[in-house]
Amino acid sequence: MEDLEDNKIDKYFSCEYIPNELINRINEKFEKYIVSSKYNESMESKEDVVKLKAYIKTKEDDSIDVSFHKFLPKSLAHLSDLFIMVFNNLPRKLENFLFELLAKLTDSTTKYEYKKEFYFDLFKDDIDSIFAYQIRERGKKYYEDKTISYLEKIEDRYFAIVEGTEKYLVIIKYNDEEKIMQVYCSCPCEFYCKHIYAVILAVRNNEFNRFYKIMYKNPNESLLERIMSFDYFLCTGVIEQNLEIINNYGEIELVPILDINNKCNWEVLEDSEDEKLLKQINEFLHER
Secondary structure (H helix, E strand, O other): OOOOOOOOHHHHOOHHHOOHHHHHHHHHHHHOOOOOOOOOHHHOOHHHEEEEEEEEOOOOOOOEEEEEEEEOOHHHHHHHHHHHHHHOOOOHHHHHHHHHHHHHHHOOOOOOOOOOOEEOOOOOOOHHHOOOHHHHHHHHHHHHOOOEEEEEEEOOEEEEEEEOOOEEEEEEEEEOOOOEEEEEEOOOOOOOOHHHHHHHHHHHOOOOEOOEEEEEOOOOOOHHHHHHOOOOEEEEEEEOOEEEEEOOOOOEEEEEOEOOOOOEOEEEEEOOOOOHHHHHHHHHHHHO
């Protein structure tokens, strides 16, 4: 840290802002340290050794390719929450690497539904070229039947709720400048499904319906702490004694309106014009 030019550590959060000269000096210092780790080689298998690739772009180099092999035992799968926390503080361009890492550790894509980004103009390219005929027909019917109850763009992502056999969450991540897209659906299908097709049609036809926004007010935090840790959830409404939200893992989840002390610590940040969500919450509170 002594090699950093100033005390403004924030500017060094992303590798894009670190000059190559500084990277080399840091590397030289770390080479002096001898690092060893002990593990039982009999427990290691070829499946546990994965090849990781990284593509770094700095102000001085357009592309720096890094490739290395790493021993990643499946026993690390239970640390998925830790990986998510760490990657939340890294440049967002590393998000795809996080999904790939989690899919490798868990040997499953059902929870994270990792799909590689691909070049696609969300508004001009032919979507029929990436969907099977049967999926297209079902997707059109889903769109025409108005099964998309919520659709909203937040930063570089489109969030949607599609009412199918169950409620499914669709997320379309889209870079408008580079025309790069990544899609996700919480349904069991591990391919581009009818729900994604229906949402793309809705996006192209500008048929949006905003989510409610709610925030949990931790009674043990001061007002300043709440502001500093500001985090809100997309909400679809009240179901019995719960609020239906989209959690930080990209899942639809029911959370209790009342805490263990029978207090409502949820604050409605954004409601419909007729305050429908607030009325639903108040109705529940009056009926209990």
